[in-house]
Amino acid sequence: MRTNSQTFQETLSIYQELITRELKIFFEKEIQIAAAISPHAKLMVERLQEFTLRGGKRIRPILVIIGFQTCNSDVPLDKILPVAISMELMQSFFLIHDDIIDEDILRRGKIAFHQFYATNNTYCNARHNVHFGESMGIVGGDIAAFLGTKLITESNFSQETRLAALKLFQEEVVKTCWGEMLDVLASQQKFSEQELTQILDLKTAGYSFETPLQLGRILAKKSSEEKDTLVHNVSIHLGRAFQLHDDILSIFGTEETIGKSIGNDIKEGKRTLLLLKTLENASKEQQVFIEHCLGKNNIQLEDVLRIREIMRTTGALDHIQTRAHQEQLVAKELIKNSKFLPEAKEFLTELAEYVVDRKS
Amino acid sequence: MRTNSQTFQETLSIYQELITRELKIFFEKEIQIAAAISPHAKLMVERLQEFTLRGGKRIRPILVIIGFQTCNSDVPLDKILPVAISMELMQSFFLIHDDIIDEDILRRGKIAFHQFYATNNTYCNARHNVHFGESMGIVGGDIAAFLGTKLITESNFSQETRLAALKLFQEEVVKTCWGEMLDVLASQQKFSEQELTQILDLKTAGYSFETPLQLGRILAKKSSEEKDTLVHNVSIHLGRAFQLHDDILSIFGTEETIGKSIGNDIKEGKRTLLLLKTLENASKEQQVFIEHCLGKNNIQLEDVLRIREIMRTTGALDHIQTRAHQEQLVAKELIKNSKFLPEAKEFLTELAEYVVDRKS
Numbered sequence: 062m063r064t065n066s067q068t069f070q071e072t073l074s075i076y077q078e079l080i081t082r083e084l085k086i087f088f089e090k091e092i093q094i095a096a097a098i099s100p101h102a103k104l105m106v107e108r109l110q111e112f113t114l115r116g117g118k119r120i121r122p123i124l125v126i127i128g129f130q131t132c133n134s135d136v137p138l139d140k141i142l143p144v145a146i147s148m149e150l151m152q153s154f155f156l157i158h159d160d161i162i163d164e165d166i167l168r169r170g171k172i173a174f175h176q177f178y179a180t181n182n183t184y185c186n187a188r189h190n191v192h193f194g195e196s197m198g199i200v201g202g203d204i205a206a207f208l209g210t211k212l213i214t215e216s217n218f219s220q221e222t223r224l225a226a227l228k229l230f231q232e233e234v235v236k237t238c239w240g241e242m243l244d245v246l247a248s249q250q251k252f253s254e255q256e257l258t259q260i261l262d263l264k265t266a267g268y269s270f271e272t273p274l275q276l277g278r279i280l281a282k283k284s285s286e287e288k289d290t291l292v293h294n295v296s297i298h299l300g301r302a303f304q305l306h307d308d309i310l311s312i313f314g315t316e317e318t319i320g321k322s323i324g325n326d327i328k329e330g331k332r333t334l335l336l337l338k339t340l341e342n343a344s345k346e347q348q349v350f351i352e353h354c355l356g357k358n359n360i361q362l363e364d365v366l367r368i369r370e371i372m373r374t375t376g377a378l379d380h381i382q383t384r385a386h387q388e389q390l391v392a393k394e395l396i397k398n399s400k401f402l403p404e405a406k407e408f409l410t411e412l413a414e415y416v417v418d419r420k421s
Numbered sequence: 422m423r424t425n426s427q428t429f430q431e432t433l434s435i436y437q438e439l440i441t442r443e444l445k446i447f448f449e450k451e452i453q454i455a456a457a458i459s460p461h462a463k464l465m466v467e468r469l470q471e472f473t474l475r476g477g478k479r480i481r482p483i484l485v486i487i488g489f490q491t492c493n494s495d496v497p498l499d500k501i502l503p504v505a506i507s508m509e510l511m512q513s514f515f516l517i518h519d520d521i522i523d524e525d526i527l528r529r530g531k532i533a534f535h536q537f538y539a540t541n542n543t544y545c546n547a548r549h550n551v552h553f554g555e556s557m558g559i560v561g562g563d564i565a566a567f568l569g570t571k572l573i574t575e576s577n578f579s580q581e582t583r584l585a586a587l588k589l590f591q592e593e594v595v596k597t598c599w600g601e602m603l604d605v606l607a608s609q610q611k612f613s614e615q616e617l618t619q620i621l622d623l624k625t626a627g628y629s630f631e632t633p634l635q636l637g638r639i640l641a642k643k644s645s646e647e648k649d650t651l652v653h654n655v656s657i658h659l660g661r662a663f664q665l666h667d668d669i670l671s672i673f674g675t676e677e678t679i680g681k682s683i684g685n686d687i688k689e690g691k692r693t694l695l696l697l698k699t700l701e702n703a704s705k706e707q708q709v710f711i712e713h714c715l716g717k718n719n720i721q722l723e724d725v726l727r728i729r730e731i732m733r734t735t736g737a738l739d740h741i742q743t744r745a746h747q748e749q750l751v752a753k754e755l756i757k758n759s760k761f762l763p764e765a766k767e768f769l770t771e772l773a774e775y776v777v778d779r780k781s
Binding site for chain 1: 459524555562564567580583591595602606
């Protein structure tokens with residue numbers, strides 16, 4: 062599938078195309094099934110399809126393929142695609158519920174899932190529109206989660222493989238939910254650096270890196286229920302690098318590149334490691350100003366610009382960028398010394414570069 | 422386990438005790454696991470335990486036992502209990518999300534799951550308490566759902582049986598979610614009698630009757646992935662009888678007996694079959710009054726009393742009671758002519774009586 066001359070971006074787009082095609086096949090089938098129940102069910106699966114297919118880099122299903130390629134396997138790639146895309150359903154489930162929780166309006170540059178229902182006049186009377194949208198989003202997320210497990214249950218793998226994959230899926234959901242719960246609390250309470258790092262490990266490293274890679278290995282029949290420690294460690298460091306960079310992007314990125322409103326993390330009062338470091342380094346006056354902005358619904362662009370400036374001048378931005386690079390280096394070192402097959406090694410190394418260099 | 426002289430209530434309480442004990446064992450284990458993650462995770466599993474164990478009749482896990490008893494099986498009862506209780510986790514998942522959607526404050530006579538977080542001062546600042554509670558409830562419900570699947574994945578049954586049970590579980594979740602989604606829409610749009618009946622079939626008959634019974638049969642190894650049509654039909658009619666009676670209870674019951682606030686269905690603007698019939702039979706003036714009350718947040722007791730009176734005098738109450746009894750009769754006839762084993766037949770017949778006679 063890959064030659065050495067292919068660049069990382071080329072590889073990504075080849076796999077992205079495969080994944081997108083597979084997702085479309087799946088959703089077309091599910092739309093038919095839902096249409097038999099009700100036109101409203103059909104519309105919701107269509108919305109799930111649009112939400113899942115819009116933007117997004119398909120990193121997680123691609124990592125299933127890469128995890129599969131870490132080992133020698135005679136299973137054909139075609140066979141693993143329907144299971145690989147279950148990761149995108151899990152992702153849609155998390156994002157839909159997360160956007161309700163964070164009261165986000167935009168996702169991937171377009172309207173958040175629940176906001177479609179909240180703002181659709183044919184669907185709701187004006188009185189309750191926010192709550193109506195959230196209600197539809199709660200149910201839509203629940204459905205996405207269990208359509209994800211369906212992809213595994215109904216796949217062509219042996220009973221043993223399917224059960225191992227389902228177990229991995231459900232454990233990951235519970236783990237990510239703990240991360241999400243702690244994240245919700247982190248906007249209400251002051252958490253330590255250690256606690257914030259734990260959230261990041263629970264909420265990002267698992268479902269973004271470790272679980273897709275382990276799933277690929279399960280499908281290659283090289284791992285049964287026993288998880289690989291090396292994959293775990295690589296994922297933890299990739300996940301931290303990714304999330305630290307993400308926290309920077311969400312303050313310093315433009316609405317265009319990140320697909321979310323500027324200053325969202327501030328508005329939500331999200332206490333990221335970047336924010337923690339900034340508060341630690343800031344003057345009393347700067348601290349008061351930042352605390353005043355946190356959780357403020359009508360935060361102005363000039364407030365965000367001033368916070369950016371504080372993050373720069375206090376050295377907090379530098380500090381977090383350095384930490385992201387350190388995590389990236391650890392991940393790269395682990396990958397280099399691993400016994401993964403060469404093409405998986407190459408991709409993961411390039412991915413490690415990508416997670417801290419990306420603009421979106 | 423049962424003798425002919427045992428009354429239905431005695432049988433219920435014997436099984437309730439077994440189920441409750443099993444739930445406690447499960448939750449104690451999960452509390453330990455969560456405690457290793459964070460004291461907040463531990464607290465949430467404790468809340469899930471309290472929520473799941475409070476009140477509740479354990480009808481669904483008991484129906485797993487009864488489904489199991491519809492066939493001759495040499496599997497010991499002890500072995501099926503850990504899987505039977507997965508139905509209570511599914512139930513908690515639905516109730517937690519449903520209470521957020523319906524903005525309910527009470528459940529089973531106590532505070533709703535998300536309300537615990539919304540009103541707990543050590544946990545949240547006052548500013549966002551409602552949304553904070555809902556956020557914690559969304560995550561708590563998600564966790565309950567996947568702890569439910571975990572009970573199946575980690576049970577002692579063969580891979581084939583566990584996969585069949587997981588498939589049943591996930592299909593039921595998706596089906597019930599469609600019912601829930603249509604139910605949300607039914608408070609925004611005018612639905613026909615046929616559409617309301619479909620909601621009832623999707624939202625109640627499946628997870629309350631059919632899925633527990635089919636799960637029991639899967640565990641008895643008498644049914645693989647193929648569902649039994651008779652069990653389906655019995656469940657549809659039991660489900661309708663149950664829900665029609667439930668709609669009556671939620672208007673005519675007291676807060677004490679139903680464990681929810683009086684007039685909740687009115688406040689939520691829920692368009693039940695009872696309400697549809699009432700509007701159909703009511704005078705223009707009565708219709709205007711009822712429509713005015715629907716979805717009204719601060720509905721007064723006297724408004725509810727007047728609506729009760731309209732439901733009585735227009736004959737709508739009688740009509741729905743009769744329909745509930747008709748559904749019950751169909752269910753009983755199907756059970757009578759079935760080839761289920763005698764003790765399962767007896768229990769299901771008594772259950773059919775119970776669903777339309779109960780006070781709570």
